[in-house]
Amino acid sequence: MSRDNILHKVRTALGRSAGQAVAPPPEVRLRVPEVPMEARIASFITRLEVLAGKAVRVGSMPEARDYVAAEIAGKTAAASNAPYLRECGVAGLPGVRTGITDLAELREVCAKVDIGITSADYALGDTGTLVMLASPAEARLMSLLPPAHLAVIPKECILTGLDELFTVVPKPAEITSSLVLITGPSRTADIEQILVRGVHGPGHVTVVIVG
Numbered sequence: 001m002s003r004d005n006i007l008h009k010v011r012t013a014l015g016r017s018a019g020q021a022v023a024p025p026p027e028v029r030l031r032v033p034e035v036p037m038e039a040r041i042a043s044f045i046t047r048l049e050v051l052a053g054k055a056v057r058v059g060s061m062p063e064a065r066d067y068v069a070a071e072i073a074g075k076t077a078a079a080s081n082a083p084y085l086r087e088c089g090v091a092g093l094p095g096v097r098t099g100i101t102d103l104a105e106l107r108e109v110c111a112k113v114d115i116g117i118t119s120a121d122y123a124l125g126d127t128g129t130l131v132m133l134a135s136p137a138e139a140r141l142m143s144l145l146p147p148a149h150l151a152v153i154p155k156e157c158i159l160t161g162l163d164e165l166f167t168v169v170p171k172p173a174e175i176t177s178s179l180v181l182i183t184g185p186s187r188t189a190d191i192e193q194i195l196v197r198g199v200h201g202p203g204h205v206t207v208v209i210v211g
Contacts, residue, residue: 028166030163030164030166030167031163032160032161032163032164032167033160033161035125035160037155037156037158039125040125040158040159040160041057041125041155041158041209043125043126043128044123044124044125044128044158044207044209045057045128045209046128047125047126047127047128047129048128048184048205048207049128050128051128051183051184051185052184052185053128053184053185053205053206053207054204054205054206054207055128055206055207055209056206056207056208056209057208057209058208058209058210059210059211060210060211061087061088061089061210062088062089063210064088064090064152064208064210065088065089065090065093067208068088068090068093068117068150068152068208069093071115071150071206072093072095072096072114072115072117072150075113075114075115076095076112076113076114076115077093077095077096077097077113077114077115077116077117077150078096078097078098078100078109078110078113078115078116078117078142078146079091079096079097079098079116079117079118079142080098080116080117080118080119080137080138080139080142080143081098081099081100081101081136081137081138081139082118082119082137082138083137084119084152084153084154085098085117085118085119085152088152088210090117090152096117097109097113100139101136106139106141106142107141107145110141110142110145110146111145113146114146114147114148115146115147115148115149115150116141116142116143116144116145116146116148116149116150116202117142117150117151117152118132118138118142118143118149118150118151118152119138119151119152119153120132120138120151120153120157121133121138121157122157122158122159122165122168122169123153123157123158123159123207124158124159124160124161124162124165124181125158125159125160125161126160126161126162127161127162127183128183128184129181129182129183130143130151130153130181130182130183130207131165131179131180131181131182132179132180132181132182133169133172133175133176133179133180134176134177134178134179134180135176140178140180143180143182143202144180144201144202145201146202147202147203147204148202148203148204148205148206149182149201149202149204149205149206150205150206150207150208151205151206151207151208152207152208152210153207153208153209153210154209154210154211155209155210155211156211158209182201182205184205185201185202185203185204185205186201186202186203
């Protein structure tokens with residue numbers, strides 16, 4: 001079947017004719033529900049745990065630092081350059097590699113450590129998703145390459161869902177090279193429909209919610 005014939009069939013199905021101008025796209029409809037912060041947190045934790053992720057809530061930054069210290073004891077770890085990790089004291093923990101800006105060094109470190117530690121720009125309460133805007137402060141490799149990902153986030157960054165995210169960041173391409181949505185540990189069922197975790201990214205995801 002020729003290309004022109006195929007396009008004619010498509011136009012006919014859409015009720016259009018050759019040369020007809022394309023109609024403007026419909027307006028974006030974003031619906032942001034009013035959800036109290038405690039409900040957002042509870043939903044985030046529930047959704048993440050359903051996907052085999054782990055969520056921990058602590059009351060303060062020092063508690064977050066102490067929790068991370070216990071989690072990485074006896075293991076190797078690297079942390080992103082996120083300011084929040086410095087504020088919590090996580091970046092200064094003994095044995096944590098951080099402050100890496102060279103891409104080759106970052107790739108080498110992330111390929112060797114047991115745990116990659118990050119914060120997150122936002123989190124989505126309705127799906128248990130972490131939202132990462134790639135930047136020198138929050139390099140993608142830190143959350144994607146190590147076998148375990150540990151994220152430390154303030155409760156205030158938890159949004160209701162994707163609609164609210166796109167009201168806060170309406171044009172992400174203008175501020176970042178990529179926007180990564182992390183919803184639980186990496187998983188695939190491509191091979192004989194058998195669920196396997198950790199194939200395309202971390203097999204373990206832990207989120208520490210501060211506040």
